[in-house]
Amino acid sequence: MTQTAATTEESTGPPAAAAVEDVRKIYGRGDSRVAALDGVSLAVPQGRLTAVMGPSGSGKSTLMHCMAGLDTVTSGRVVLGGTDLTGLGERALTRLRRDRVGFVFQAFNLVPTLTALENITLPSDIAGRRPDRDWLDRVIDAVGLRDRLGHRPSELSGGQQQRVACARALAARPDIVFADEPTGNLDTASGREVLGLLRDAAHLHGQTTVMVTHDPAAASYADLVVFLADGRVAGRLADPDADTILERMKSAGSPA
Amino acid sequence: MILLRLALRGLAAHRLRLALTAVAVVLGVAFTSGTLILTDTMERSFTRMFEGVDADVDAVVRAEQAFSQQAGPSLGAGPGLPADLAEELAEPEEVEGVYPVAEGTAALLGPDGEEVGGQGPPQIGTTWHGRPGSGVALTAGRGPAAGDEFALDEGTAADQGLEPGDRAVLRFPDPGGGQVDEREMELTGVFRAGEVGMAAGATVAAFEPETARRLLLGDPDRVTEFHLVGDDAKSQWQIADSVAPVLPLGAESLPMDIVRDEETGPLLEVLGFFEVFLLTFAGIALFTASFLIANTFAVLVARRVRELALLRAVGASQAQVRAVVMGEAVGVGLVGSALGLAAGAALARGVLAAMGAAGVGLPEVPLRLTGTSAAVAVAVGVGVTLAAAYVPVRRGTRVPPVAAMRDDIGATTAPVTGAGRLAAGAAAAVAGAASTAGGVLLAGGDAAPWLVGAGAALVLLALAALAPVLGRPVLRAVGAPLPRLWGLPGRLGRDNALRSPRRTAATAMALTVGLGLVAAIAALSASAEESVDRRIDEAMGADLAVVAEGFDRSVPPQVVEEVDGAPGVAAVAAVRVGQLEVAGAPAMASSGDPERLARAASLDVVEGGGGFSEAGMMVSQDVADERGWRVGRDVPVVFPDGTEAELPLEGVYATGSLVSADHLLSPEAYTEYFDDDLVAAVYVSAEPGAADRARAAVDTALEGAPGAEVLDRGEMKERNRESLARLTGTISAMLVLSVVIAGLGIANTLALSASERVREIGLLRAVGLSRVGLRKMIRLEAVVIAVFGALPGLGVGLLFAWALHKVLEDEGIVVFAVPVGTLAALLGASVVIGVLASLWPAWRASRLDVLKAIATE
Numbered sequence A: 001m002t003q004t005a006a007t008t009e010e011s012t013g014p015p016a017a018a019a020v021e022d023v024r025k026i027y028g029r030g031d032s033r034v035a036a037l038d039g040v041s042l043a044v045p046q047g048r049l050t051a052v053m054g055p056s057g058s059g060k061s062t063l064m065h066c067m068a069g070l071d072t073v074t075s076g077r078v079v080l081g082g083t084d085l086t087g088l089g090e091r092a093l094t095r096l097r098r099d100r101v102g103f104v105f106q107a108f109n110l111v112p113t114l115t116a117l118e119n120i121t122l123p124s125d126i127a128g129r130r131p132d133r134d135w136l137d138r139v140i141d142a143v144g145l146r147d148r149l150g151h152r153p154s155e156l157s158g159g160q161q162q163r164v165a166c167a168r169a170l171a172a173r174p175d176i177v178f179a180d181e182p183t184g185n186l187d188t189a190s191g192r193e194v195l196g197l198l199r200d201a202a203h204l205h206g207q208t209t210v211m212v213t214h215d216p217a218a219a220s221y222a223d224l225v226v227f228l229a230d231g232r233v234a235g236r237l238a239d240p241d242a243d244t245i246l247e248r249m250k251s252a253g254s255p256a
Numbered sequence B: 001m002i003l004l005r006l007a008l009r010g011l012a013a014h015r016l017r018l019a020l021t022a023v024a025v026v027l028g029v030a031f032t033s034g035t036l037i038l039t040d041t042m043e044r045s046f047t048r049m050f051e052g053v054d055a056d057v058d059a060v061v062r063a064e065q066a067f068s069q070q071a072g073p074s075l076g077a078g079p080g081l082p083a084d085l086a087e088e089l090a091e092p093e094e095v096e097g098v099y100p101v102a103e104g105t106a107a108l109l110g111p112d113g114e115e116v117g118g119q120g121p122p123q124i125g126t127t128w129h130g131r132p133g134s135g136v137a138l139t140a141g142r143g144p145a146a147g148d149e150f151a152l153d154e155g156t157a158a159d160q161g162l163e164p165g166d167r168a169v170l171r172f173p174d175p176g177g178g179q180v181d182e183r184e185m186e187l188t189g190v191f192r193a194g195e196v197g198m199a200a201g202a203t204v205a206a207f208e209p210e211t212a213r214r215l216l217l218g219d220p221d222r223v224t225e226f227h228l229v230g231d232d233a234k235s236q237w238q239i240a241d242s243v244a245p246v247l248p249l250g251a252e253s254l255p256m257d258i259v260r261d262e263e264t265g266p267l268l269e270v271l272g273f274f275e276v277f278l279l280t281f282a283g284i285a286l287f288t289a290s291f292l293i294a295n296t297f298a299v300l301v302a303r304r305v306r307e308l309a310l311l312r313a314v315g316a317s318q319a320q321v322r323a324v325v326m327g328e329a330v331g332v333g334l335v336g337s338a339l340g341l342a343a344g345a346a347l348a349r350g351v352l353a354a355m356g357a358a359g360v361g362l363p364e365v366p367l368r369l370t371g372t373s374a375a376v377a378v379a380v381g382v383g384v385t386l387a388a389a390y391v392p393v394r395r396g397t398r399v400p401p402v403a404a405m406r407d408d409i410g411a412t413t414a415p416v417t418g419a420g421r422l423a424a425g426a427a428a429a430v431a432g433a434a435s436t437a438g439g440v441l442l443a444g445g446d447a448a449p450w451l452v453g454a455g456a457a458l459v460l461l462a463l464a465a466l467a468p469v470l471g472r473p474v475l476r477a478v479g480a481p482l483p484r485l486w487g488l489p490g491r492l493g494r495d496n497a498l499r500s501p502r503r504t505a506a507t508a509m510a511l512t513v514g515l516g517l518v519a520a521i522a523a524l525s526a527s528a529e530e531s532v533d534r535r536i537d538e539a540m541g542a543d544l545a546v547v548a549e550g551f552d553r554s555v556p557p558q559v560v561e562e563v564d565g566a567p568g569v570a571a572v573a574a575v576r577v578g579q580l581e582v583a584g585a586p587a588m589a590s591s592g593d594p595e596r597l598a599r600a601a602s603l604d605v606v607e608g609g610g611g612f613s614e615a616g617m618m619v620s621q622d623v624a625d626e627r628g629w630r631v632g633r634d635v636p637v638v639f640p641d642g643t644e645a646e647l648p649l650e651g652v653y654a655t656g657s658l659v660s661a662d663h664l665l666s667p668e669a670y671t672e673y674f675d676d677d678l679v680a681a682v683y684v685s686a687e688p689g690a691a692d693r694a695r696a697a698v699d700t701a702l703e704g705a706p707g708a709e710v711l712d713r714g715e716m717k718e719r720n721r722e723s724l725a726r727l728t729g730t731i732s733a734m735l736v737l738s739v740v741i742a743g744l745g746i747a748n749t750l751a752l753s754a755s756e757r758v759r760e761i762g763l764l765r766a767v768g769l770s771r772v773g774l775r776k777m778i779r780l781e782a783v784v785i786a787v788f789g790a791l792p793g794l795g796v797g798l799l800f801a802w803a804l805h806k807v808l809e810d811e812g813i814v815v816f817a818v819p820v821g822t823l824a825a826l827l828g829a830s831v832v833i834g835v836l837a838s839l840w841p842a843w844r845a846s847r848l849d850v851l852k853a854i855a856t857e
């Protein structure tokens, strides 16, 4: 099964919120040359939670950064909600991130000098937009942090911090949310809360979300899992559970 | 809005880290605003001092000055006017009162027989009129009415504890250069002149009109000027003009306002120079502070890459991120300026209080803080902070948004040096060297000192630009002995200093600037000292010189006659002085016998017969070259009383004599054309082996001639040394603040580095480095930085001093002396500065909780 075929096959499902076509990302040159992405093609279905899995160094973060307009690709195309990012300049990319993309990182998600609420409204404040109060209230209730809104990040636990980060990503109602190992630094219980949040956002509110993880349990929350290995797509699984993912990882883990 | 909030929160979060930066701004702004407030207040004081004095006077009639007086002490009494002119001046109907005024010097002697005030503030003797409305009001007693009576200003009387009825001795130097008069007189009254009274250490004694003419002018028939009080309905100009028809030739009549401006003008001008002088050093202090500011912001943005990248990731543009950090700089600048302004006001008050304590206080007026001063202080504080922060902030905020998520590149710092920096540094170095060389080659030209100054500034800038690159080997050399001397802490200290060459260099350069200037001043002063010493050794043929005490006095002429022919005295050469106009330009002239001066003061006549045959003059080689004059021509001269004459040029003399004036009049011409007899110096040569007897003879002669003193060669050198030391001391004191700020900069850098290296320090402590060892490590890093800053400073300072010496060679700085002792002391001082600067950061670092430090992210 070729990758091009995979893309075509995917397009029969729900419409794609984002897509990458034959993307390459090369770091360094000469001896230190690394192809972090080596011809990746992929479509992210609208209104679903998609997980990207793969061993450490397989290019997951790089793929996400390129899709989100945080980084540029060496070759290939990245399309986000109908916009081709490959031709965009720094200003347009900044505006795109501000208006159409939400982020949850593994750590350092929050500005330490701002309160939880200020962090949540940060993107719209930067854009100079009034946040949608009703939606903001629902998001805050969903993450269960109403009584913590005035606290600084240093006064919150790791799980609470990640929930604030999720709230920030969701509050602006972006076209797409990218989460890079959002549970990587959390204990199991807190991780489950955060994953539940992301899944509910997708299922209840149609929030398109891409989540990078190497934890099968986390990936099992997704509607679709894409496997990466050595900068290439190594397969995919729809509506997976933890066991099938584990199964698949074992087979994919053997050298190609 | 969110940007402002982020900036304010950033300020609050980093307030400790920004504290030293703010202190540097405070110091710089305090110096600047203190200067402005001080000079504004002094200006108000001066104006107040004259306010109300002679308030009723409308016009002044005085002798026309034949030419504008040069800056400096006015010599002689001036021609004055005949006293009987008063009757004619009273004739016009606009004139209601004519008050003849005789003014001169009257020094009050204290109980110890020494002059009160003296050597600086004026000792004014004037005429008492005691008319109501004059603004001069008695506060006790009555006005002087007899020849042995006087009145005294309130301040001086209070100071001396004198009350009406007391007797005191007054000294009257003859303005024409004659015998000094001393007499005991009775104090009849105490007065206050104007609204605030006299101040600045000046003393004012007033006498009944006839006595004033006799004692102050030495001539009962002449006065200095007339004050006219006129019809209130007429303008000052109308009153001044009304007496025009009766004015004799050579007299002029002027409105009082004009005369008052003439009086205050030079004072305000001096105040202006004073202000520029102080502001120059304030500027240097601010320049020094800018290094510290730049360092702080460089570290601040480097520490916050993640936070800034996060802002970028969620959609802030690069400009917005920069605005947040620059907003913090604005905050630091504003806080620093506000505190600096307050500190500046306190400083100004302190200086005024110190002046009062030193006996030269001005009338007390409230501190004057103008809107301009406040605006300048804030603009300077905020401006310097922004300018210094801009480059590091610009560099630091160029973070890619991915940096928010990547551990691996989060810590990446900008490259140590760009090609641009190298090129700019090299260009500045070349331009600086060229400018300095140009100044040296053009020595004597007006532009030369400026070229050298610009050259030194450029070389300093080049050093600042190149230090991060070229500094490595120097730092390594400076730090080389540390590991051997102090083991592990020594090695770590050296390595830490080398770790961030850019920061180390910027920290050290601040010290380079301050110490470099101090070194330059020290070297220049040492050179001047040796040059003068040599000049005295080479040019002073006489054994003793009699000079006046006080720069506006002269040696009583009878000293010349008394010393001449006294036992042990072989020869006497007197130098007299006068002001005149030579070929259209005002000039100072000396007068004396060239043959005597040749022996006593090395006057070397290189053209002409060597002496005068008639009432002629000689000029220096410089003037002869400049004007193209040859011996034998006539030189047009105008004397103070307006007399014009053509004097034959009878000789040209070389420079290098003790006679420093460019014009030398024959004694005949002097007696013929000058009314005054002003003796500037008397050179006395002793008979072989009779030095002691000659000195004794001179001492005896001086006993009856107060106001003059005798110096031998050693004493002359000592005198010169003292005045140079005062000047050097003043300038160095002005530079102390810059050096202090540089020290703060070192402390700042150490504290920032320590807070960056919390984990590492924790680790070192965990593996067994003791607190003492840790403190030693930080202290040694500080010393390395300080010495690294001092060395190039001393080098550049010496170079600058040498170039200036070359430029000033014609002005008499013929020797270049390297003050080895002072330089060594400065190097030592830099070590001390380093140690002091390390105290606080080292203490803080050593109190770190080891476990927490290791756990810190």
Ligand SMILES: Nc1ncnc2c1ncn2[C@@H]1O[C@H](COP(=O)(O)OP(=O)(O)O)[C@@H](O)[C@H]1O
Pocket: A027, A028, A034, A035, A036, A054, A055, A056, A057, A058, A059, A060, A061, A062, A063, B409
């Ligand atoms: N800025 C970079 N410079 C050089 N190599 C990089 C950079 N970022 C990532 N890489 C390399 O690209 C590959 C993929 O990295 P990454 O996308 O972070 O993997 P993952 O997130 O799957 O662990 C790795 O080999 C990594 O070393």
Ligand SMILES: [Mg+2]
Pocket: A060, A061, A062
């Ligand atoms: Mg990753």
